[in-house]
Amino acid sequence: MNNPVDDTQYTRLWQEAQDLLAQELPGPLVQDLQLHVTAANGALGLVLCSRSWLLLDLLAGQYLPTISRCLARLAGHPVPIEFRPLSGAKQEELFPGLKTVRGRTQRHAAGAMAPLALNPRYTFDRFVVGAGNQFAHAACRAVVGQPGDRYNPLFLYGAVGLGKTHLVNAVGLDILAAKPTSRVLYLSAQSFMEEVIGAIRRGEMGEFKDRFRSVDILLVDDVQFIGGRDRTQEEFFHIFNFLYDSRRQIILTADKLPREIPGLEERLRNRFEWGLVADIQPPDLETRVAILLKKAELEEILLPQDVALFIANRITSNVRELEGALTTLAAFASLHHLPLSLELATQLLATPPESKAIPLTIERIERAVSAYFHLRPPQLRSKRRARSVAVPRQIAMYLCRRYTRASFPVIGDHFGGRDHSTVIHATQAVEERIQRDPAFRDTIVRIERLLHGS
Numbered sequence: 001m002n003n004p005v006d007d008t009q010y011t012r013l014w015q016e017a018q019d020l021l022a023q024e025l026p027g028p029l030v031q032d033l034q035l036h037v038t039a040a041n042g043a044l045g046l047v048l049c050s051r052s053w054l055l056l057d058l059l060a061g062q063y064l065p066t067i068s069r070c071l072a073r074l075a076g077h078p079v080p081i082e083f084r085p086l087s088g089a090k091q092e093e094l095f096p097g098l099k100t101v102r103g104r105t106q107r108h109a110a111g112a113m114a115p116l117a118l119n120p121r122y123t124f125d126r127f128v129v130g131a132g133n134q135f136a137h138a139a140c141r142a143v144v145g146q147p148g149d150r151y152n153p154l155f156l157y158g159a160v161g162l163g164k165t166h167l168v169n170a171v172g173l174d175i176l177a178a179k180p181t182s183r184v185l186y187l188s189a190q191s192f193m194e195e196v197i198g199a200i201r202r203g204e205m206g207e208f209k210d211r212f213r214s215v216d217i218l219l220v221d222d223v224q225f226i227g228g229r230d231r232t233q234e235e236f237f238h239i240f241n242f243l244y245d246s247r248r249q250i251i252l253t254a255d256k257l258p259r260e261i262p263g264l265e266e267r268l269r270n271r272f273e274w275g276l277v278a279d280i281q282p283p284d285l286e287t288r289v290a291i292l293l294k295k296a297e298l299e300e301i302l303l304p305q306d307v308a309l310f311i312a313n314r315i316t317s318n319v320r321e322l323e324g325a326l327t328t329l330a331a332f333a334s335l336h337h338l339p340l341s342l343e344l345a346t347q348l349l350a351t352p353p354e355s356k357a358i359p360l361t362i363e364r365i366e367r368a369v370s371a372y373f374h375l376r377p378p379q380l381r382s383k384r385r386a387r388s389v390a391v392p393r394q395i396a397m398y399l400c401r402r403y404t405r406a407s408f409p410v411i412g413d414h415f416g417g418r419d420h421s422t423v424i425h426a427t428q429a430v431e432e433r434i435q436r437d438p439a440f441r442d443t444i445v446r447i448e449r450l451l452h453g454s
Contacts, residue, residue: 184215
């Protein structure tokens with residue numbers, strides 16, 4: 001460990017962070033950590049220590065993005081974080097085969113698995129149940145009660161933006177809340193494929209298999225992307241069989257039925273249908289209104305019933321677009337000190353997004369953001385970290401995730417080969433700043449109107 005430095009500022013920062021994290025992390029996970037502050041290359045960083053390896057693994061593997069986001073918000077800039085065991089730490093393993101480097105937990109070493117972080121906002125109590133998703137919701141609730149025993153595997157399918165990811169996250173969060181030591185792994189099919197490629201390249205297929213076989217709950221988003229990927233399907237087949245035979249819960253999401261996924265091997269198609277296949281349909285009018293009113297309540301937006309009904313009538317098939325329309329209206333109204341009225345909604349939502357003839361792509365979003373900030377598209381893909389480039393890049397990543405079907409890894413790869421965790425952080429950072437910064441909200445609104453009008 002580096003020499004201690006004046007840690008007054010960071011001690012106070014950690015104390016403030018603990019209060020915020022208590023609202024987002026299940027159980028008293030951060031109370032038993034000891035804080036050390038180090039200086040390396042002129043930069044301060046936090047080292048969080050514990051005598052429990054299991055606690056360190058859980059925090060580093062599942063909650064690092066949440067902790068990093070909280071600290072960055074309080075400090076006003078990213079804060080380097082490390083997790084280290086104290087002398088005499090118990091060698092409990094949350095993920096057998098987890099590598100350690102120089103005595104500290106290391107999740108991003110070569111060969112280490114980098115799962116997506118569960119989104120703490122995607123809980124069951126924030127999910128609006130309607131006729132189109134009632135069955136899928138009930139199935140997910142049942143899985144939480146008896147993981148591995150009922151509806152295994154659970155296969156959720158439906159169009160983009162209807163809540164599949166929300167439900168999968170809710171299952172993971174509830175299982176962790178009930179049993180924090182559960183080994184929950186949430187990742188996209190694209191990430192799984194990249195793990196396979198990386199393990200083959202490094203000659204570490206044994207370690208790769210051990211890591212995936214160690215999980216209790218496997219949650220895989222957008223499984224349709226493994227169609228046509230022969231080696232990826234081969235490895236997924238064997239991991240699926242092992243987890244299923246071990247009564248570990250598997251939940252998969254896709255945009256279509258297993259039998260409709262192009263290039264999906266028959267043996268996988270058959271196994272995906274072993275448990276329960278549940279579809280999610282576009283919400284009906286009443287459910288769309290309820291979704292808007294629920295979001296307005298959570299975000300403390302004063303939303304008149306007639307405005308909610310107007311939005312629900314204009315946007316009929318996509319929950320993500322529905323909520324995005326409300327955010328746009330609320331941001332514009334707040335910035336210009338206007339009431340959220342039917343007149344304003346009519347002006348801003350003259351043409352519903354889904355009626356646009358030209359679909360939004362990563363490239364179109366990149367060009368629009370670059371033009372707005374007077375940059376060139378290659379600058380957004382560069383390694384530059386200057387604020388004048390970093391903030392537009394984060395906005396571009398956020399808009400790509402919101403308006404395209406691209407996964408976190410695909411977006412990260414486009415913007416300079418960045419890791420999917422960088423895209424997750426960027427998306428969450430933009431979402432949080434939209435809520436607290438009216439001027440920033442207006443910037444997003446203007447870019448969105450540029451996109452939809454281009």
